[in-house]
Amino acid sequence: MSDDGIAIKLNAEKEILNSQMLKFFIFIKVIGNNISFPMCSVELRRHWSKFENFHMMSLGMNWILCSFKSEEAMDEVLNDGPWYVGGYIVGIDKWSSSFNPNSFKCITAPMWIPLPCFPLYCWDEENIARISSRIGVPMFIDGNSLRWGKWEFARVCIRLNLENSLPNGVWIDGIARRFFHLVEYEKIDLLCFHCGKVGPDKKVCTEVKKVDKAEKMSNKQDLVINIPENKNSDQE
Known part of the structure; x- marks a missing residue:
């Protein structure tokens, strides 16, 4: 300008x-x-x-x-x-006129998410889709997930908006109880564990900056400045 x-x-x-x-x-x-x-x-x-x-x-x-x-x-x-x-x-x-190379706005990616140790009474196509829709848009389920003898974990492909923070799990309300289930993300190298977003450098992550600022303020409060006492010279 x-x-x-x-x-x-x-x-x-x-x-x-x-x-x-x-x-x-x-x-x-x-x-x-x-x-x-x-x-x-x-x-x-x-x-x-x-x-x-x-x-x-x-x-x-x-x-x-x-x-x-x-x-x-x-x-x-x-x-x-x-x-x-x-x-x-x-x-x-x-392509969009709002494209910004410094942002992941509107950028999406189909991605596989495993759901390890998945409760068996939730193990059907509709409930898996409901749970995964809390994270992204469900696309399809790994066929092995619905086969007997292949129930080590459920695996579903969802479309994720990479601008959003990715949750580390979801709350599920079932017939037995309400519980929190962890979610994994396959082959994401640049996931920031501070803000949950894909791509940000630790130096520019807003959450890291907040923590650093809080630590600096805390250090300032804990800092004790020692001022030497004035000593009167001995008089004869």
């Missing part, structure tokens, strides 16, 4: 034209550290080999922009998954 605070007015017609050109574009973010663009390009092209004529380009800050020739191909990529690169989950969303 200039010193006088005057904003530049953009050409609205050009903005609309550019937006129309971007209507089959998606943003991609691999939720992992040090994943190079060439590696992302190779693995995603392998995953999406049935779609022809799509193009990927690096936007910096580990963001990738991918264009498709048809809305059908784009929607299938958005609604399918989970997608992985190097074992890390891929966050993905349709």
